[in-house]
Amino acid sequence: MMRQLKLPFYLAFQYIRRGRKWTLFLTIFLMTAAFVNLIFLPSLFNGIIDGANKQIINTLTGDIYITPNNGQDYINNVSYVLDQLRTIDGVDALSAKMSVPANLKYNNITLSRQILAINPNDEKNVSNISQKMISGSYLSSGDRDQIIIGKQIAGGNGVEENAISFKGAKVGDKVTLILNGKPRQFNIKGIFDTKFVQSDERAFITNEALQKIMPSANNKATTINIRINQDTNQNAVINSINQKNINGTVYKWQEAAGVMKSVSNSFLSINIILSFTSVLIAAVTIIIIIYVTIINKRKEIGILRAIGIKPYIIVFSYVILSAVYATAGIIIGTILFFAIIMPYFQIHPFVLPICNAVLVLGWSDYIIRLEAIIWVSIFAGFIPAVIVTRTKMLNAILGK
Amino acid sequence: MKPDENCIIRTEGISRVYSSGGVSVKAIDNISFEVMHGDFIMITGRNGSGKSTLLHQLALLDLPDVGEIFIEGEKTTHLSEKKRMDFRLNRLGYIFQEYALIAELTALENVMLPAMMLESSKVAKKRAKVMLTKIGLHNKFNRLPSQLSGGEQQKVAIARALINHPKIIFADEPTANLDTTASVDVLEIFKSLNDKEGITIVMITHEPEELVYANRIIQLSDGKII
Numbered sequence: 001m002m003r004q005l006k007l008p009f010y011l012a013f014q015y016i017r018r019g020r021k022w023t024l025f026l027t028i029f030l031m032t033a034a035f036v037n038l039i040f041l042p043s044l045f046n047g048i049i050d051g052a053n054k055q056i057i058n059t060l061t062g063d064i065y066i067t068p069n070n071g072q073d074y075i076n077n078v079s080y081v082l083d084q085l086r087t088i089d090g091v092d093a094l095s096a097k098m099s100v101p102a103n104l105k106y107n108n109i110t111l112s113r114q115i116l117a118i119n120p121n122d123e124k125n126v127s128n129i130s131q132k133m134i135s136g137s138y139l140s141s142g143d144r145d146q147i148i149i150g151k152q153i154a155g156g157n158g159v160e161e162n163a164i165s166f167k168g169a170k171v172g173d174k175v176t177l178i179l180n181g182k183p184r185q186f187n188i189k190g191i192f193d194t195k196f197v198q199s200d201e202r203a204f205i206t207n208e209a210l211q212k213i214m215p216s217a218n219n220k221a222t223t224i225n226i227r228i229n230q231d232t233n234q235n236a237v238i239n240s241i242n243q244k245n246i247n248g249t250v251y252k253w254q255e256a257a258g259v260m261k262s263v264s265n266s267f268l269s270i271n272i273i274l275s276f277t278s279v280l281i282a283a284v285t286i287i288i289i290i291y292v293t294i295i296n297k298r299k300e301i302g303i304l305r306a307i308g309i310k311p312y313i314i315v316f317s318y319v320i321l322s323a324v325y326a327t328a329g330i331i332i333g334t335i336l337f338f339a340i341i342m343p344y345f346q347i348h349p350f351v352l353p354i355c356n357a358v359l360v361l362g363w364s365d366y367i368i369r370l371e372a373i374i375w376v377s378i379f380a381g382f383i384p385a386v387i388v389t390r391t392k393m394l395n396a397i398l399g400k
Numbered sequence: 401m402k403p404d405e406n407c408i409i410r411t412e413g414i415s416r417v418y419s420s421g422g423v424s425v426k427a428i429d430n431i432s433f434e435v436m437h438g439d440f441i442m443i444t445g446r447n448g449s450g451k452s453t454l455l456h457q458l459a460l461l462d463l464p465d466v467g468e469i470f471i472e473g474e475k476t477t478h479l480s481e482k483k484r485m486d487f488r489l490n491r492l493g494y495i496f497q498e499y500a501l502i503a504e505l506t507a508l509e510n511v512m513l514p515a516m517m518l519e520s521s522k523v524a525k526k527r528a529k530v531m532l533t534k535i536g537l538h539n540k541f542n543r544l545p546s547q548l549s550g551g552e553q554q555k556v557a558i559a560r561a562l563i564n565h566p567k568i569i570f571a572d573e574p575t576a577n578l579d580t581t582a583s584v585d586v587l588e589i590f591k592s593l594n595d596k597e598g599i600t601i602v603m604i605t606h607e608p609e610e611l612v613y614a615n616r617i618i619q620l621s622d623g624k625i626i
Contacts, residue, residue, distance in 0.1 A: 007516050018504040018544065303500040306461055307514050307560065308489025310482075394462050397500070 007309070008316035015321055027289050031329020031377075034282035036337055038369045041278060043342075043359035044350070045271040049264045051355030052196075053257070058128040059199035061256045062095070062225035064237060066248040074098075074220040075248045081224065088240045090232030093125035096221035098210055103178040104153065104203060106166040113153060115177065115203050117210035117217065126225045129192050129204065136171030136190030143206045146189035147175060150200030154191045160353055161197065177205070179213050197353045224248065260354065279372045286373075286380040290322050294384040301388050302396030311389035315382060322381025326373050337361070407473075408568060408600050409435035409458060414467030415623075416453050427453035429623040430467070437567075440594045440601045442611050445620035451604045452572055454620065458602060459494050459570040460484045472567070489517055493561030495571040499553040501545040501560075507532060507552075508541040511559045518564060531559040535589055551582025558589055562599075569593065571603040575610065587613050 016024060057063060068075050075081060078096045085094055098117040103110050120139040124130045129148075130138040139148055155165025169175065169188060176183045186205065194200055210217050228237050234252055241250045257264070294301070304314055342359050349356035388396065411434075416427045428450040435441055443451045456462040457469060460476055469476050476487065488494070501510045508528050515524035532541060535555045545553050554574055561569055571590070575583035591613055593599045603614075611617055619626050 004517060006521065007513075010516070010521070014504045014509065299500075300502055303496070303502070304513075305485070306488065306494055306496075306500075308485055308517055308564075309513065310485060310517070313517075392462075394456060397461075397496070 004310070004313060005316075007313050008320055011313070011317040012320035012324060015317070016324060023293070027293070027325050028328045028332065030285055030289055031325050031373075032333045032336065033329075034278075034285050035326075035329050035333035035369070035373055036341070038275070038278045038282055038373065039333070039337055039361055039366060040341070040359070041274045042271050042365050042369070043337075043361040044357065045267045045274075046360040046362065046365065047345075047350070047357040048352065048355065049267050050360045051352075051357045052260045052264065053253075055194060055196040055199065055355045056257055056260060057253050059132075059194045059196055060127075061251075061253040062093075062126045063228045063234060063253055064226040064241070064250060065253065065256065066224040066226070066241070066246070066250050068222065069247060069249055072247075074222060075224060075246075076220055077247070078219050078221045078224070081221075081246050081248070084244045084246060085224070085226065085241065088237060088244070090229045090237045090240075091226055092229050093122070093227040095119065095122040095126035095225045097123075097223045097225065098207065098217050098220060099222040100179060100210065100214065100217070104149075104166075105176040105178060105183075106169050106173065109166055110178075111153065111164065111166070113201065113203055115147075115179070115205060115210075117205055117207045119207055123204070126227050129194065129199075132192045132194045133190045134193040136188065138190055138192075139204060139206055141206065142208060143189065144209050144212060145184075145186050146209070147177065147186035147203055147205050148190040148192060149175070149188060149203040151191060151193040152197055152200040153203055154188075161201070177213070182213060184213050195351070195354075195356050263354070275369070279369075279376065282373060283376040283380065286322065286326065286377050287383065289325070290318065290377075290380045291384040293321075294318055294388050298388055298391070298396045299399055301385075302393050305389065305393050306397060311386075314389050315385040318385035319378050319381040322377040323374060326377035330370055330373060334366075406436045407434045408437045408439075408471065409602070410470040411458070412468040412470075414454075414457055414464035414469060416450075416457060416462070416464050418453075426623050428457070428464075428620075431623075431625055432467075433618065433625060435568075435600060435602060438594065438598045438600060439616055440590070440614050441603065441616045441618060442614035443602065443604045443618045443620060444606070444608075444611065449620040450623040451620055453623075455570050455572055455602065455604055459492055460487055461494070489514060490564060491566055491568070493564075493566035493569040495554070495557050495561050495569065495574045497573040497576050499545065499550070499557045499577075501553055501556055503545055506542045506544055507537060507548065507556045507559075510545070510556055511563055514560060515563045524563075527563060528559070531563055532556070535559050536585075549582070551578050551585055554578060554582070554586055555589070558586065562593070566599070568600045568602065571601065573604050573606065575605065575607065583607075583610070 066075065082094050082096060085091055095118060099114050101112065102115045103112055120141055134151065139146060151159055152161045153165055154169045155162045155167040159165060171188050171190060173188050174185050175188060176185050228234065238250050301314055305311065345359045349358045412432050413430045415429050418425050418427050431454060443454060445451050457464050463477060511528035511531055512524040515527055529541065532538060535558060537552060537555055540548060540552060548556065575586055578586065587610060590601050594601050
């Protein structure tokens with residue numbers, strides 16, 4: 001029995017070694033295409049979800065954020081709260097923000113927007129706004145009459161929300177900030193573009209600038225954003241914060257995902273459906289390839305049976321052949337994907353209103369799809385081989 | 401009637417009907433005969449006389465609709481496909497008209513194949529080399545079928561049929577695609593196997609000049625022995 005089990009490997013090896021090279025090349029090419037197709041779509045969806053999540057963390061919330069308790073407008077005594085938070089293990093950086101609704105006026109255009117007062121140095125450590133300046137520069141401590149605005153406020157050609165923007169405000173232009181009916185002029189110091197529309201609809205000034213207009217804002221915040229160490233457990237930090245009995249409510253960044261949560265969930269559902277469809281397409285492709293290969297070898301299979309080679313050996317040899325095709329497709333597809341396709345989209349990402357999406361493939365997604373292709377190919381080799389070995393031997397040999 | 405102990409194949413009233421386009425054709429009709437150990441039998445007859453159908457039944461590649469076939473006294477018509485396959489592997493050798501070699505395997509590998517079902521590949525290889533040498537292909541071990549002449553391919557097919565030491569060789573017009581020299585070579589191999597090793601040979605031929613090699617001739621016409 002063990003001796004006979006070597007025979008299918010022997011036959012499969014010789015088919016590959018001495019079969020038509022072009023057929024082999026095309027079969028492996030199709031397997032490669034099927035596998036790349038199978039991993040490309042989930043990677044794209046993962047990339048969009050991952051990109052959107054990073055945008056939320058990097059531009060809006062940090063890893064954890066604290067808001068005033070219900071019924072309160074502010075987190076009071078912020079400097080004390082920040083000192084308390086800095087003592088917690090795993091907290092890397094903190095930024096307290098004061099968000100105020102205000103009107104921004106530029107030429108004859110007035111927009112109602114949330115203005116965020118920040119400590120520029122703290123914010124630099126929590127968000128990536130400072131790295132997303134497309135014009136001018138980021139705020140400095142002590143800036144009293146400088147404002148940085150998002151691309152969606154500045155507007156201009158090609159801007160998504162140009163119709164409800166300043167339609168082309170530039171660095172150095174003056175804008176008037178009207179807060180509680182009091183106007184104050186600011187210079188546009190910089191314009192940032194995070195590629196996340198929700199984030200680019202905001203404007204930032206320094207805490208000092210806000211306190212000049214609204215002295216009551218001193219040592220208060222509407223949000224504290226927290227960056228934690230990547231190796232630290234989010235829940236553990238939240239527990240530690242809660243133990244400090246600070247005057248605020250602690251949230252994970254995920255709870256601020258809002259509409260992105262629905263988008264992510266929809267993408268996950270689409271991903272599952274498309275993955276299923278891709279597996280189905282891959283299965284049909286592989287079955288057709290193997291079926292055509294086996295049908296072309298129908299006579300040969302009949303001869304093998306006639307000289308006493310048992311059908312299970314013949315079937316097994318084609319299962320091995322399919323598995324080898326699939327493995328070659330997986331190996332080449334993996335090299336193509338990780339060495340060419342992924343780096344290409346790293347340099348040329350998909351530009352979306354929520355993020356610039358790159359391809360992200362988790363190991364579990366990769367392994368699941370790899371297993372799917374292997375199983376499908378085994379099935380695809382097995383079924384046609386069984387069908388052909390069950391046809392009448394003489395019909396197979398005589399080509400009837 | 402008590403069967404002759406020297407009888408290696410015995411058929412009792414075998415018939416085979418094929419249906420084609422709703423029409424039934426009796427390919428062989430109530431055929432009974434015996435083949436003795438060491439016989440060299442030539443089956444002859446016109447196209448459509450039932451020669452190949454009869455050989456397929458005898459070699460257990462097909463089953464008769466009616467009648468019985470005994471090989472070495474064993475009734476074969478009731479055997480399962482698996483047992484018939486074992487029978488073919490261990491006791492019978494079959495040579496096709498068009499050589500029927502596996503295109504991806506060399507001469508040596510083609511010959512080894514049936515032996516690999518029973519022996520280790522090392523032993524199978526050794527035996528295949530001996531067999532190919534015996535039929536004059538000692539320098540063609542590693543040639544693919546496409547690199548061999550028709551006569552050489554048929555010799556490889558003969559070596560493959562002989563590898564598991566069968567007692568009976570069936571050959572379906574083995575010289576039909578060969579030139580005269582190659583045909584004589586093949587027939588001489590059969591003659592030698594029959595004379596020196598006592599292998600029973602049942603062969604189909606269209607060529608009257610080949611009939612001299614046989615010790616018995618079965619002439620078929622319209623599915624019956626005449």
